[in-house]
Amino acid sequence: MELYARGRHLLRDQPGLVVVAVATLLLVGDLLGKLLGDGLTAARFGGFVWDGLVIGLLIGLAGIGLSLTYSILGFANFAHGDYISWGAFSGWAVAYLLAGIDRYAAGGLLLIGAGDGPAPGDVGVSITNTPLSIVAGLVVAVGFTVGISLLIDRAVYRPIRDADGITLLIASIGVAFALRYLIVFFFYSGRQGVTDISRVPSYDIGGVVINAHELTIVVIALVLMVGVHLLLQRSKLGKAMRAMADNRDLAQVTGIPVEGVIRTTWILGGGLAGAAGYLVVLTQGTIAYDLGWLLLLLIFAAVIMGGIGSVYGAIVGGLVIGLASRLSLIWLTGDLSSFAEPVAFGLMIFVLLFRPEGIFGGVSTA
Amino acid sequence: MSSDQFQTGRLTQFRELLERSDAALVLTAMAAFYLLFLGIGAILNYDVAGLISILGQVTFFTAVYALIVLALNLHWGYAGLFNIGIAGFMAVGVYTMAMLTAPPTGSPPGLGLPVAVGIVGGMLAAALVGLVTALPALRLRADYLAIVTVAISEIIRLTYNSPAFSTFTLPGGIALGTGGASGIGTVPSNPVQAIYYVDPSSAASGTTPIGAAIFGFFEAVFGVVRSAVIVDLTYGLVLAVVVFLVYTLLARVGNSPFGRVLKAIREDEVVAKSLGKDTNRFKIKTFMLGCALMGLAGVLWQGFGTGAVYPQAFRPELTFYIFIAVIIGGAGSNTGSVLGGAVFANLLFLLPQYLPNIIEQTFSIQADPNNFIAAVGPIAAGEIAPLLGYILNQRLPALRFVFVGVLLVYLMQNRPEGLLGHRTETAAAVNLSEGHTAAEQTGSDLTAPEGGVDDE
Amino acid sequence: AGNGGGDGGGRTLSQGVLMPLSGGLGNLGQPIRDGATLPFTLLEGNTEFTIDSQVEDTQTDPNAGQTAASALVDAGYPAVTGAAGSEVTIQVAENVFIPNSVVGCSPASTSPAITDLDDNNLIWRTPPTDALQGEVLAQVASENIGASTAATLYVNNSYGQLLSESFASAYGGTVQNQVSFPKGASSYSSQLSQALSDDPGVVIVIGYPESGVQLFRDFYSEYAGETPFLVTDGLRDSALPSDVGNAMSNVQGTAPLAAGPGNEFFTTEYQDAYDSEPGVFTSQAFDATAVCLLANAAAGENSGPAIAEQMQAVANPGGEEVTPSTLADGLAMAAEGTEIQYKGASSAVDFDDNGDLKAATYELFGFQEGGGVETIEEIAFSA
Amino acid sequence: MSETTATTEVATYDDSLLCVRSLDAGYGDLQILETVDLDVADGEYVTIVGPNGAGKSTTMKSVFGLTTYMGGQIEFNDEPIHGLRPEEIIHHGIGYVPQSDNVFPSLSVTENLEMGAYVLDSVPDDAMQAVYDRFPILEERQGQKAGTMSGGQQQMLAMGRALMLDPDLLLLDEPSAGLAPDLVDDMFDRIDRINDDGTAILMVEQNAKEALKRCDRSYVLVQGKNRYEEDGDALLNDPAVRKQFLGG
Amino acid sequence: MSSESAVDGVGEDSAAINAAGDSGEEPPLRVENLRKEFGGITAVDGASFEVADGSLTGLIGPNGAGKSTTFNCITGVQEPTGGAVYFNGSDIAGRAPNAIVNRGLVRTFQIARELAEMTVLENLMLAPQRQQGEALYRSVLPPFRDGVIEEETELREAVWESLEFFEIDHLAEEQAGNLSGGQRKLLELARALMTDPDMLLLDEPFAGVNPTLEAKLLDRINQLRAEEGLTFLLVEHDMDIIMEHCDPVIVMHQGHVLAEGRPGEIRNNERVVDAYFGEQR
C-alpha cells in the first residue's frame, strides 16, 4: 500500500525519471537475455564495452579542454575540433619524421606520406616498434596545439575579449574553417593510413581483443586526466579559473591576472586537445583533415551532458557517449547501425530534458 | 555650381537615399553585383546566353540565401533562438515535398501528389519538426539550444542518409522512400517551366505560346538559342518575388507587439513572463514559423533549384554559411538579412568559383606540384612558380574556406553588428517618438503609416 | 584556359573538364582530371586545331557541381569530360547539360541509373555500367572463389547501393547480409562484425580507398584475415596495401580493365607527364576527352547537338582506326569527313544507344606484396 | 559653502593620497565625466553623493582603471595611475568593492578571501585572520558558498576581500544598499573602524544623510561634474543641497 | 499619509487585520503556510499573511529572511515547495508568472531587470496586457493590422505620460542597458505600473533612488491607492519610509512571519527589535 502510494507519487512528480528507469530496465533485461541466449557472445559484448571505453576516454580528454574554455571564456569554441586535428597532424608529422628519417627524405615524412611520400607500412610506426618517436610525437602534438591555441587567442579572441559569447562563438567558427582547410593546404584532404598495423601486438583477454595502441591510449588518457585534476585541485589556479567562470569583471577588480589565467586555460585546453587528436590517430590508425571536426559534436554532447565547466562532467559525459554509441549497436543491427551516432545525440537531448544544466551542472569541479 | 560641386551634391543625395530607403539600398547592391558578374562574364568571353545565365545564377543564389537568412533572422535576430539546425529543417521541407510529389513508379517511390501539396506539406512538416525541437528549446539556455538543434539536424540528415528508409511501406501498403544516400532524383520539375514548356518536365515537349514568344524574342534580338538560361532567370525572378513577400511578412512580424515580445524574450525571458507574456507560446510560434520558412527555402533551393535531393547537401556547414550571412547583414535587421544573403551568395559563394578561371585567363601557370614540400622547395632556388602552381592548381578550393574563415573573424572583430545591425529598429507598429511633443518634428513626415514595411 | 594548338590554322575545338578536385572524391578526381587533360598536352603543337579547354571543380558536391558545370556551359564549351561521382553526374546532366544541349561524357560514373537518363543522346560514358560489374562479381564469387554464401559491405551512396543490389540479384548463392557503411568514418568495426557474423564464404566490399584504408585496417587488426574478400573498381588502388599496412593477400577485386589498344602508349605518356602511375579511370578519362574532340572535329562546329550526333560515328567500328597515339591524325581525318573508329586507352569504346559501352573487359586483380596491382584474369563481357 | 566650477577653487592638499585632476572618462565613445577633481588625503574619509546617473560609480571605476580614460590625471601617492590595469592599481594599494555582483558565488568564503590576495605568492595568514577578526561571521561561515549568503553577509565578504591586501585606500560603492537597518548601522560602524585603523575611504552612498554624518568631507557630483565640495555636516545643513539631493 | 489610507479602520492588534478576511470580504492576497526550499536551505518556512484591499503593506525583515523568495513564489517566478497563495480568492501557487500577471498581480525585481538592448520606450510599450498585436495573425494580416496600429497609437500616449512622470523622458530613445542604477529602478517601477495591475509587489524599489525622487514616487503610490484602489506590498529597508507610509507592516524572519501590525507596534515589538532593528536609534 505504502509502496503503491509512493509509486504513484513518483509517477506524478517525476514522469521522466520513471520512463528512464523503465527503459533502462527493459534494455538491461534484454541485454541479459541476449547474453544468456546466443544473441550475443560475451566476447562481442566485451568488445563493445572496450571500444566504447577507449573512444569515451578520448572524447572526455578532448572535452576537458572544451569545457574549461567554455566556462572561463564564456563561449562554445567551435574550433576545438580543429585544434584536435592540428594536434594529430603536427604530432604525427614528427613521429613519422623520427621513425623514418634514416631511410626516407624528410619532406615526404613531414607531410605524413602526402604526394609520393613513403607508406605507413614502410615507415613502420607503432608503439612497440618505434616507442620513442611515438612519445616524441605526443609531446610535439601537445606543444604545437598549445602554440596555436595561444596564437589564435592573441590574434582572434583577445581583441574581442569583452564581446558576448555568441560573437566569440561565431569567430570560432571562422577559426575552425581556417584551421581545417589550412591542414588541407599543407597536407591533403583524404584519409591516409599512418600506423603500421602489422606491428601492433594484441592481447586476447577473455575473447576481447585489446591491442597495444588502445592500451597506450587508456594509460596516457588516464595519466593526463589525473594530472589535470591534481593541477586544478592543488593550485590556486583552479580557484582562479572558477572565480573567472563566476564573474570575470569581478576577477579583474580583485586583482586576478585575468589574461594570465586565460592563457593558462588555453594551454591546458589546447594541450589536451592536441593529445586527444594525436591519440585518436593512434587508435584509428588513419589520419584525416576533418577528424576533429567529425568528433566535435560528440565532444559537445559529452561536455553538455556532463555540465559545462565541470572537468569530471566532461570525462563522465565522454564515457557515456562513447559507451552509448558502441553498446547501441547491440540493438541497432543491419541498416539501423547507421543510427549509432544519432543515438548518442538523442541521449544528450534526453539528458538535457531532465537536467537542463547537465549531469554535473552547477557543481564546478575544476 | 561647378560640376564638381554638383557631383558631390549628387553623391550626398544618393547616400542619403540609401540611408533612408531600404529598397534603394538593396537595389543598388544588386546592381553592383550584376555589374560585377557581367564584368566577369565579359572577361571570360561569355556570349549573351552566358551572360544571361550568370545573371540568372546571381539572382537565384541571392534569392535563396536571402530567403533562408530572413528565416534565421526571425529566430536569431528577433527572438534570440540560437538555432544552428537550419540545414536539418531545410532537409525536412524538401524531402517531404519530394516524397509527396515523386512519381509512385520512381525509385524511390513517392506519392505522386501535386506540386502545390508538396510545397505546403514540406513547410508544414518543417514546422512540425520545429515544434518537436521547440519543446526542449523552452527549457534550455541559448548555447545549449544551439547544440540541441545541431544535434537534431544531424539526426535528420543521418536518418535521410540511412539505407533503412531508402524505401519503406506505409501501413496502407503504399511504398515510399528517402532513397538513402543516393537521395531522390525524381523531384518534380521547376514550376516555372510550366510557363514555357507544354510538358513542364521536358524541354523537348515543345514550347507554349508564351514560351515561343519569349524564346523567339531573345533569339531574334540577342541571338540566344539556349532557352534554358531564360527559364533559369525567370525562376530567379520568381524567387525574388518570394523574397519580397517573406520580407514583408517578417517586417510586419518585427514591427508589432508580437515582435516586441520576441525581442523581450531575447533580452530576458523572466521579465517577459513577469509582464504577463506567455513566452512559451511566442517561442513555439516563432520557431515554427521560422522552420516553415526554412522548409520553404529548402524546397525552392534544393528542390526546384537543383532538381534532386541528396542528404549530403544538408551538412552542418550549410547552417554555418547561413549564420555567416546573417552576421554579415546584421542580426535583427530584415534588410540586413537580404543584404547579408546577397553578399554571401555573390562574394563568398559564387565569386570564388569564378576566380580561378579569371586568374588562369590572366596568367597561365603550368607548374603543378602535388605536395607542399615540392611547392616550397624550389623557393630556395628563387623559383616561385611551383608554389603559385600548387596554390592555384591544387589548393585553391581549400584556400577559399580559409578565406571565409578569416573574413568571419575579421567581421567579428571589426563589425560584429554587421552591415545594418547597428540600426535600432524599434519593435512597434507605429513610430514611438511621434506623439510626444518634443520629438514630434523629427522625421515624422518620413514615416509611412504602415511603419516598418518599407523603412523597417 | 590552356590555349594549346600553337599556330595551327584550324578552327578551335572547345572541351570542358568537370571533376571533383576537392571534397570526398578529391583524391580520386585529381588523377582522373590529369587523364582527361592529357590529350590537350599531347596535341599541343601537333595539330592544326586550336584546342580550348577549361577545368572546373565539382567539390564532390551536387550543388557546387552544378555551378561549376554552368560555368563551363556559359563559357561556351559544347562538350565536357565529367563528372566522376554518379550523383553529381546525374544532377549536372539533368540540370545543366541536357537543358543546354551540351554533351557530357563521364569517365568514372558507373551507376546503372545513368543508362536510363532521358538525355537526347547528350550523355555518354567510357566505363561500363555497374549492371555488368555486378554480374562479373557474382561470377567471380561463385566460380573463382567457390563461395556459396556472401555478404556485401557497400559505401552508402548511389554507387554502393546499386552495385550491391546488382551483385545480389546476379549471385547464385545466398547473400547473408548487405551492410552499408558511411564514407569517411573513423571506425568500421561494427559494420565488419555484422558482415562477418554469419561466416560468409566471401565478402564483397564496394567503396573508395578513403574508407577502404580504415575498413581494412580495422579488419586486419581485429580478425585473423583469412576470409576471402572481393573489392570493386573503386578500391583498385595500388597504394592500398601499404596504406593499410598488410599484404592483403586474401583480397581480390574486379574492375573494368584498361585494356584498349592504346593503353601502353597512354601509360607511358601519363607517367612522362605526371611522374606517377595512372590510377583507376584515368585511361577512361583520356578516352572521354579524345572521343569528344574527335566528334567535335567531325561535327565541324562547337555545338552540343552536332557533337552528340557524331559520338557513335567516330567511336564505333567502321572506318580508319584512331588510337591515342594517332589522335592528331584522327582529328584531321574526322574534320575531313573520313570515317574513323576510335580505339582507346581503356577499351575499344563502342557506344550503344544509351551512351553506355556495348562491351567491356573486366579484370580480376590482386594486390602485390609491397604495393601494386596485378591482373589475375581478364573477363570479357558484353551487354 | 562654496560652489566650485573650476579646478582653481579646489583646495590642493599637500598630503594628498589620491589626487584626481580634470578627469574626463566614460564608456567607449560616450563621455560621462567632465573635468572631475577629487582629493583624498591619507587616512581621510571622503564620500561622493549625487543624483542617479550623476557618474558616481563611473568616478570610482575610473580611479580603478575600469573605464575609458579620456583626459586629465589621477595620481596616487604622487605616482600617475591612469591608464594602468586594475591588477597593477591593486599593487599600488587601492582596494575596490563594486556596487553589485561583488562576490564569487560558487567559491567558498575562504576561497573568496584567497582571491583577494591573489597577487601575492601565498596567502598571508595574518591578513586572513585580520579579516576574520573584523568580520567574525565570515570565520563562522568559512566553507559556505558565497552565493548562498544573505545580502549583508555578501557585502561584508566583498569588503573583507578588498582588505586582504591591507590597502591604503578603499573604494566603496554603495556599501549599504539593500541592507537591513541593523546591518546598515553595523556596516557604517565597521567602515568607521576600518578608517580609524588608518585606511583612507572613498565611498559612494545614496544613504546620504548617514554618510554625510560620518565622513570627513564630501563631494556632490551632478551630471558628470563636481558641484559642491565641503565637509559632510556643512553639506547636510545646506538648505540648497538638502532640497536638491536629500529629499528636503 | 497613513491617516488617509484605506486600512485606517484596522484595529490595534494584528489579529484584527486577519479579521478582515472573516468579515466576508476576501483580501486580494492571502498567503498560507508558504514554504520554499533550495536543496538544504529553507528560504521560506511556513509564512502566512494577508494583504488588505487598497493598503500599502510593508514587508520587512533582515537580509536573507525570505522576502524576495516569497515574492518569487507568489508571482510564479519560483515554484513553492508547499503552501497556498490566494489572489482574489483563487489559488495561484505554482501557476506560470504570466498567468498571474494576467490576473492583475505584478511585481518588480529587487535587482532591476531592464531589457537592456531595447529602448526605454520599447520597455514600456511591452508592459500593457492583452495587446491585440500580440497575436501573430493580427500583426501580420492587413485587415487586422489597422486595429493594431490604432491600439499602438493609444499606448504610445500613455507611455509618454509615464516617462514624463518618472522624469526619464529625456532617456526615451536610450537603450535601457545604458541607464544608471537608479534610473533602472525607475524604469522597473514605471514598467510594472504600465501593466495596469490591481496589486503591485515592490521589491526594494527605492534602493539607490535619490531621496527627492523617492518622495515623489511615494506620493504617486498613495495617489494610485486613493484614486484607483490599487493594493501595494512593499519590501523596503528604509525605516523612515516604512514608518511613515506603510500600514500594516509584516515582519519576516528566518522564513516565517515574526510579527505584524501597525508601524508603531512593530517599532516597539521586542522580538522585532532583536531580529531586525538592532541597536539603531
Ligand SMILES: Nc1ncnc2c1ncn2[C@@H]1O[C@H](COP(=O)(O)OP(=O)(O)OP(=O)(O)O)[C@@H](O)[C@H]1O
Ligand atoms: N557601461 C555603460 N555604458 C554606457 N553608459 C553607461 C554605462 N554605465 C553607466 N553609464 C551611464 O553613465 C552615467 C553615469 O552612470 P553611473 O553608474 O556612474 O551613475 P551613478 O552616479 O553611480 O548613479 P546611481 O546612483 O544610479 O548608481 C549614466 O547616465 C549611465 O547611463
Ligand SMILES: Nc1ncnc2c1ncn2[C@@H]1O[C@H](COP(=O)(O)OP(=O)(O)OP(=O)(O)O)[C@@H](O)[C@H]1O
Ligand atoms: N536560488 C537560490 N538557491 C539557494 N538559496 C537561495 C536561493 N535564493 C535565495 N536563497 C536563500 O534563501 C534565503 C532567503 O533569500 P531572499 O532573497 O528571499 O532574502 P530577502 O529577505 O529578500 O533578503 P534581502 O533583504 O537581502 O534581499 C537566503 O538565505 C538565500 O541565501
Ligand SMILES: [Mg+2]
Ligand atoms: Mg552607481
Ligand SMILES: [Mg+2]
Ligand atoms: Mg530580497
